[in-house]
Every structure is written in structure tokens, then in C-alpha cells.
Amino acid sequence: MSRVLLVGKGPPDRGGISAFMQTLLASELATEHQLSLLNLYRDEVLGGGRFTRANLSRTLADAARLWRAARQADIVHINTALVPLPTVLRAGFLALVARIAGARVIVHAHSGRIDLWLRTPLRRLLVRLALAPASRVLTVSETSRKFLARSLGSARVILVDNGVDPAAYTPVAAPGHELPTILFAGVLSPRKGLIDLIQASTELQRRGVAHQLVVAGGAPEEGPQAEAETREAASHGAPARFIGTQPHEEMARLYRGADVFCLPSWWEAMPLTVLEAMASGLPVVASTVGDIPRAVEEGVTGRLVAPQQPQALADALDPLLRDPQLRTSMGRAARERVERLF
Incomplete structure (x- = not known):
């Protein structure tokens, strides 16, 4: 029996990494x-992914805790993003500490945008040096795997798909509300495409397509300023109900009460929320980024739209909001696809 130490942001954080580790x-x-x-969860949001004195102090404190814990482990499994540069260096430093402590190291890259970030030779070199202590590097998207393999070698980089337990999600034939509901779940950051969705919702209202938009999410790692800017931009569009970050059990209820799930992110890897929504029997409208197209089958389980295209997003949502039978058929196909593939 191996002693495995999982490292990353856990409860009360409600992001994808925390959910993944709790599932394990x-x-x-x-x-x-x-x-x-x-x-490694902390209450305060310091502006993740930046070179700041506070983030440096936090990294050193986390490394000291990791050193003590890793000496009692056979394998250290570090769950992290790999963009931008400060995050890569932090992950590499923690991996080095765990390796020196005597453990084998796995770095699990949960972030999207790796393919965009690794386009320059210098960045590929930095990633290769930072992740040298890791025996294996895991990714949650095939796109990320391909690009990391160019720097690290295909033998060290392995795709491990995100997955969900379909038994934890119960599809509802017809949610009990008058207006079709669009559900968005994600941090309140422009990169999640929420402002694009607000603009699409405004366009749908202009067309006379009645609906309501529910937004579940809180402060991003970029800090409270990013959240404030997102809320300010959203206030100029169609009304939306902001309900904050929700626990896993409440998210399952929100999926059951929604009609369509929408995640128009600018970049992603393989978001758990998309898989959870599909397991809940919801059609998904999402961006053509990362490995989302591997999950959402265009025209069968939902619709795929290029990022930062509010008009196209409205066009994709329009028929789903107007046609309950279309929502039902796509939602059923989405559930079946998750059961079969994820």
C-alpha cells in the first residue's frame, strides 16, 4: 500500500481541483x-499567478508544510494550474521540494491555455526545467497533453480525463418554473465569458425570447478587482441572478432546476461543470476551446460557439430556449454521452 499525498487547494474551495481531490x-x-x-487553501485572495511579495511568502510557507508532509509519503501528487509563468515556477518549486524530501512526484495540470502559453521556445524551456523533478505530468485535456509532450517527451505526459459519477446527478424531465433558465457556473472573471453571456442574454430579450439567467460563482484567483469589473460590465446588460459560489450538493440541485447550461469561456481544459451539467441531463452551450468539443457533440448534446462571440452565442441559445423538446432530446443525449465516455 503506497502512501500518496494529494497537494492542492481543497475545501472550502469549490473549484475543479478541490472537487477532483475530494473525488479521489x-x-x-x-x-x-x-x-x-x-x-493549500487560503481564505484571502492575493491575486493568483502574479509575482508579489505576498505570493512569494505563501509559496515558501506552503513549501515548508510540503517538506514535512512529503517525508512521510511515497508519492506526492501536486494538483495545479500551469499558467501563467509564476504558477509554473511555483509548481516546479513545490515539485522540487517534494523530490528532495524523497518522494516520487506527479504534477497534475488542470489548466487550459497551455497550448497558447507554450508557443515560444523560451517558455517551453522554462516548463521543461520547472517540471524536471516530476516523474509524470498528467493533463486533463488532449490539447494540453500534445503541447506538454513536445517539451517533456510523450512518455512522461499522460492524459487523464476528468470524470463525474452520473449517479450523483439526477435529470429532471421538466423543471418546475415558467421561464426557461440558463445556468452559468464559474468564477466571475472575463475569461469565463460571463460578459459575453450577459450580452447574448440582452440580445435574446430584444428578440422576445423569455428566459432567466442564474450565475453561480465567486471571486477568481485574479483577485476581487476582476470580480468587481465583471459585475460592473454585467450590470449594463440583461438582468441576471447572482447567487455566489455554491457547494457541490447545491450545484446538483441547480442543475436539476435549469434548462440549459452555458459556459462561453475564452479558454478551458476539460471543465468539470460541463460534464456535471451533461450528467444532469442538460444541453450545453459552450466554447470551442480546449477539450470541450470532445465532450459536447455539436448539434447532438448541445451547441459549440467560438469564444467572445455574443451574437453567435445568442443564436445558439435561441432555439433551445424556444423548444422544450429540443432541450429534452439534447439533454438525454448528453447524459448518455457522459455515461459512455466520462
Whole structure:
């Protein structure tokens, strides 16, 4: 039985990395190996991915905690984003600390945009040096795997798809509300495409397509300023109901009460929210970024739209909001696809 230390932001954080680690801790893997969690969550938002004194202090403190914990582990599994540069260097430093402590190291890259960030030779060199202590690098998208393999070698980089337990999500034939509901779930940052969705919602209202928009999400790692800017931009469009970040159990209820799930992100890897919505029997309208097209089958389980195109987003949502039967058929196909592939 191996001693495996999971490292990353855990509860009360409600992001994808936290959900992934909680799934591992509750899985059958925990009966075969000794799993433990080093939770790097902090209450304060310091502006993630930036070179600041506060972030440097946090990294050094996290490294000290990791050193102590890694000395009692056989394998250290570091769950992290790999963009931008400060985040890469932080991940590499933590991997080096764990390796020196005597553990084998796995770095699990959960972020999108790796393919865009690694386009220059200098950046590929930095990633290769930063991740040298890792025996394996895992990705959640095929796009990321291909680009990392160019720097690290295909033998070290492995695709591990995100997945969901369909039993945790119960599709509802017809949600009990008068207006069709669009659900958005994600941090309140421009990169998640929320402003684009607000603009699309405004256009749909102009067309006379009645609906309501529910936004579940809170402050992004970029800090409260990014959230404030997003809320300010959203205030000039169609009304939306902002309900904050929700726990996993409440998200399952929100999926059941929605008619369409929409995530028009500017970049992603393989977002868990898309898979959760599909498992809940919802048609998904999302961007053609990362590995989302591997999950959402255009015209079958939902619609795919180029990012930062509010008009095209409105065109994709329009028929789904008008036609309950179309929503039902696409939602059923979405559930079946998740059960089969994820």
C-alpha cells in the first residue's frame, strides 16, 4: 500500500481541483492506498499567478508544510494550474521540494491555455526545467497533453480525463418554473465569458425570447478587482441572478432546476461543470476551446460557439430556449454521452 499525498487547494474551495481531490479521497483508490491531503487553501485572495511579495511568502510557507508532509509519503501528487509563468515556477518549486524530501512526484495540470502559453521556445524551456523533478505530468485535456509532450517527451505526459459519477446527478424531465433558465457556473472573471453571456442574454430579450439567467460563482484567483469589473460590465446588460459560489450538493440541485447550461469561456481544459451539467441531463452551450468539443457533440448534446462571440452565442441559445423538446432530446443525449465516455 503506497502512501500518496494529494497537494492542492481543497475545501472550502469549490473549484475543479478541490472537487477532483475530494473525488479521489472518496474513491476505491483510498481503499488500495493510503491517501492524505495537504490542503493549500487560503481564505484571502492575493491575486493568483502574479509575482508579489505576498505570493512569494505563501509559496515558501506552503513549501515548508510540503517538506514535512512529503517525508512521510511515497508519492506526492501536486494538483495545479500551469499558467501563467509564476504558477509554473511555483509548481516546479513545490515539485522540487517534494523530490528532495524523497518522494516520487506527479504534477497534475488542470489548466487550459497551455497550448497558447507554450508557443515560444523560451517558455517551453522554462516548463521543461520547472517540471524536471516530476516523474509524470498528467493533463486533463488532449490539447494540453500534445503541447506538454513536445517539451517533456510523450512518455512522461499522460492524459487523464476528468470524470463525474452520473449517479450523483439526477435529470429532471421538466423543471418546475415558467421561464426557461440558463445556468452559468464559474468564477466571475472575463475569461469565463460571463460578459459575453450577459450580452447574448440582452440580445435574446430584444428578440422576445423569455428566459432567466442564474450565475453561480465567486471571486477568481485574479483577485476581487476582476470580480468587481465583471459585475460592473454585467450590470449594463440583461438582468441576471447572482447567487455566489455554491457547494457541490447545491450545484446538483441547480442543475436539476435549469434548462440549459452555458459556459462561453475564452479558454478551458476539460471543465468539470460541463460534464456535471451533461450528467444532469442538460444541453450545453459552450466554447470551442480546449477539450470541450470532445465532450459536447455539436448539434447532438448541445451547441459549440467560438469564444467572445455574443451574437453567435445568442443564436445558439435561441432555439433551445424556444423548444422544450429540443432541450429534452439534447439533454438525454448528453447524459448518455457522459455515461459512455466520462
